[in-house]
Amino acid sequence: MSQLEINWDKEPVPLSRVPIIEEVLRVPFNISNEEILETWRMVEVEKLDIRTITMGINILDCRDADAEKTGRNIYDKICLSARDLVKVGQDIEKDYGIPIINKRISVTPIAMLVDGFSADQIIKIGHYLDQAALEVGVNFLGGFSALVHKGYTRGARELIKAIPETLASTEHVCSSVNVGTTKAGINMDAVYDMGKIIKTTAQLTADRDGLGCCKLVVFCNAVDDNPFMAGAFHGPGEPELVLNIGISGPGVVGNVVKNNPDCDLGELANRIKNTAFKITRSGELVGRVASSRLGVPFGIVDLSLAPTPAVGDSVAEILEAMGLERVGTHGSTAALALLNDAVKKGGAMASSYVGGLSGAFIPVSEDAGMIEAAAAGALSIDKLEAMTCVCSVGLDMIAVPGDTPAETLSAIIADEAAIGMINRKTTAVRIIPAPGKQEGDYVEFGGLLGRAPVMSVNKNLSTLFINRKGRIPAPIQALNN
Amino acid sequence: MEEGKRAIITVLGHDRVGIIYGISGVLANNNVNILDISQTILKEFFTMVMVVDVSQSLVEFAELKEQLAGKGKELGLQVNLQHEDIFKFMHRI
Structure with missing residues (x-):
């Protein structure tokens, strides 16, 4: 019988057979064309993307009495656990039409399984990690890490x-x-040691403007489930395997602000919130689908606005669209606080599990607007430090003169760590003392890491303070039991 | 999670004769059923949204996506195929 023939003999449909609302919602598709085009616009015009799918892998079981064997075990486990990660990521991109920029891996902090090995042996384990990343096709692998907030183990x-x-x-x-x-x-x-380590890392990669420092983060209150590099590691409380998603979308939020030049800040916060909800939903979807296709539990969505050096993908541009002539001027901290909070409020509703760093990033070299502001002299390290009090995650991707003393770098780290410690938040320092460069020169890292003007640091020394070493006691805020 | 069986085709560009003919030809060749079509024309700018059932498709999703994009190029249009869930997730709770 063709579909066009109507069977008049059929009994009338009893009322109990009228489809219930869920069935009606299934067909027809009830998303309006405007909404479909809005999604299209977010991806094609405003550069909405999923910044990263990061697979966390526990490697504690890879420890062997022999360092070489430990490295091989780690390599094998990563290659086995993450063999489909990149492929599944690419499939999801195609199926849902939303770009997933990075597929990455985080592993258990290596310091937790190298007690008894020498630094030279640990470097070899680092090479195994590098080979594993190359083999499975991820661009970064995090976890060459140590948690030493109370003190050093031999391994650390x-x-x-x-x-x-x-x-x-x-x-x-x-x-x-x-x-x-x-x-x-x-x-x-x-803190004392890390100033020197950063200096040495810069010197060893002097031919690439100190690129090594772009892959090194010093944290206070580091989180176990951060999907973003360079600070990702698979923390001690995490399961065997887990998938964490980092969303992005400064361009989308930026357009909301630009398209609403006249509304007051309360209303603006509300509109940012609505958009953050939609951005985060895309991350939630990718997380759930990837988790089901890989058979790996879904960890968290990290609600961060992560900029890239591409024009229109900048957090600085959002702040400037709010009405600041240049980011870094007075009002920048307030504007950032509003933005950061609105993104969290919208995002928190959109995802079942929120975690990671969850806050707007303000890296200098990775954000076109930040680069311009720093080059124009509108943005200083001091202002950036103030801004890190109200957002994640810290002084990020900042180039300073190559002759900056190690103790000054340590003091910068100490300041950021103090902000994190007192305010119960994650803070970090990823700073590049660019070898041979002076204030006003540029460093070039290329790709997502971008380029940055070398910024000036305070010339007064902090050496005696840093040389005291020891431990700054936990603040009264810690005594909350 | 269970992924839906439907996909959304968006077609954007300058209006011309034969858009629906061209796109639906690709779909018919691959045994993809059209569930809904709607189109609007604003100052010669053409937008069309199609809801299709890809469960019986003769080719993989990625291949269908490429064929549609290829047809779009031929017609001077941007044609995109996306799984329905991205829209449901973004716009409905």
């Missing part, structure tokens, strides 16, 4: 020694060191 001490050489001789490995927490205070011995 050797790992930190191994950082400069590892970052210089590998391409994909990222390193992070947690030097403080609200609960533990700040380990100033580690």
